[in-house]
Structures are given as structure tokens and as C-alpha cells.
Amino acid sequence: MIISRTPFRISFAGGGTDLKAFYSLKAGEVVSTAINKYMYITVNKRFDSTIRVSYSSTEIVNTVDEICHPIVREALKLTGISGGIEIVSIADIPAGTGLGSSSTFTVGLLNALYAYQGKLLSAEELARQACRIEIDCLKEPIGKQDQYIAAYGGICYFRFxxxxxxxxxxxxxxxxxxxxxxxxxxxxxxxxxxxAGSILAEQQSNTTRPANFKNLTCLTKLAASCRECLLDHALPEDMGNILHKGWLA
Known part of the structure; x- marks a missing residue:
């Protein structure tokens, strides 16, 4: 049995600049941190050739294409696993709370599936493949920060x-x-x-509007300031000021 534990995240600054609509025109910058709330994925060999997937619902199917859960379906295709497997997910926090749960799930699932096959992928490769599933295969209108912070953990500055x-x-x-x-x-x-999909889809479509693009550019500058603030071991109230400016923007 394989069990992966993958952290949820909060963003300190720059959220929204990791969307392609922005970083295709100007480099995005984000400071995110993993937190001590997790997604747990359990993968185990099944006694027959069927596939059992348990999340908020339970599915038992004969082929990968029959799986309703889109991320599980695409992850199995990507890893080349065709059957005889059981996948169960449990989380400390419910989905839809703004902590990057879908990307945390994707990274954790890929990590567990590769470990099940005896493979260990780097954080970079896990993040890249998670982006491929969510953004390229499933066409979700999301950014990249969630997959990367889930894979790397800690507190990180990202440039897109x-x-x-x-x-x-x-x-x-x-x-x-x-x-x-x-x-x-x-x-x-x-x-x-x-x-988040409908909110981010609207944000993607509005990114290039002059006022919105200006605000997003402001957020990249705040991300850079946040990075320097943390590296300079600044006081928490300095971080609070950055969070406040980001909220207003």
C-alpha cells in the first residue's frame, strides 16, 4: 500500500499572475506557502482487474475511460495504469475553500501512482505533469502556483x-x-x-483589460517585495502591510 501526504497552500502575494493570460505578456510572480493541512491519497493493488476510486463518491469500473473523476482518469492514463488498482482520498479540509485542493490532489495522486510503480519523480516533474493534466488535458482555467507549491512545499517564490x-x-x-x-x-x-473554475475563467478573460492588467502588475511587485521582506527577516506587520495592499489591488 502506498500513502502520499500533500500540503494545501495559502498565497501571500501575486495570486492571479500565474495565469497564462497574464504571464504570456509579462512574467508572473507569486509567493506561496504550504500549510500543515493535507490531502492523503492511498493506492493499493486490487484483488481483481477492476478499478475502485473513493472520494466524495465511490466508483467501481472495468476500464480507465469509464472513470467519472476527471483527474483520476487522466492520471491513470498518464502513468499507464490500466486496472487492478484501488485509490482512496481523504483531506483535512473540504474542497472549494480556496487552498488549491484540486492541484494538491493531482500532485499527491501522481506521486502515489508513480511510487506504486516503483518510481520517484522530482518535485519539478510532479508539478509539470500536474499542470499538464489540469491545464492541458482538462482545460481548467487555472494557474500554476498551486501545483508547484504542493510539489515543492515550504515557502517559495515562483516566477512564471x-x-x-x-x-x-x-x-x-x-x-x-x-x-x-x-x-x-x-x-x-x-x-x-x-x-474556482468559473471565477478563474472570468479572471482569465478580464486579464488584459487595462485596469485589471495594471492591478496584476502591482501584484507582481508585491510578490517581489514579499520575497525581500521574508529574506530580510522583516517583522510580521510588514507582511501584513503587503497582504493589505494585495487585497486592495
């Missing part, structure tokens, strides 16, 4: 280039700064969930 290159810079923080940030940040569950 027009040629699809993604620069990844982990930000090493002193224990004292991490502790101060943890004491100064609060994360609330509002009780409401939503599908």
Missing part, C-alpha cells in the same frame, strides 16, 4: 515565464521569523465553498 519556464526559489526562514508569522496569521473557515 511566457515560454512556460517556472523559476522556483525556496525562501529559507529563520525559526524565529516562522514562529512570529505563525503567531500573527489567522486562517478561518467561513463555512462556504465555491468552484
Amino acid at each position: 515565464e511566457a515560454d512556460e519556464y517556472v523559476g522556483v526559489s525556496p525562501l529559507p526562514l529563520k525559526a524565529e521569523l516562522k514562529a512570529n508569522l505563525n503567531k500573527s496569521l489567522l486562517l478561518f473557515y467561513t463555512g462556504s465553498c465555491r468552484q
